[in-house]
Amino acid sequence: MTDIIKAILKINPTAEVSVSGNDINTIVWENGTTPISKSDIEAQLPIVEFDMAMADLRTKRNRLLQDTDFHALSDNTMSADMTTYRQELRDITNGITTVEQANAVVFPTKP
16 A cells, blocks of 8 residues: 555545545546545655655564563563563663654664
8 A cells, every 4th residue: 555545544534535646746636535635645645654654664673572571471480680671671662753753763662
């Protein structure tokens, strides 16, 4: 799904559209969908980009948490270092408000 379609769906989740490539000038409004202005769509693009950057960050973070989930089982005693590491992973998205911040995150080192 293109960024343009994602931006349109943020405005109108039931919109039916097609776009050639990722070119805003090729939008085809289908099945009676009311067209949305290009300026309104363009205003949503930075939000879509941020949402995608955060989704990518969360996917990476979740993978790292899954890799250490066995430490959190009831029959294991988790070290303080591992507890801290896992908490740092869970907190890694706190305070991020820009794509640049999301892309610049440095993950903690696994103990």
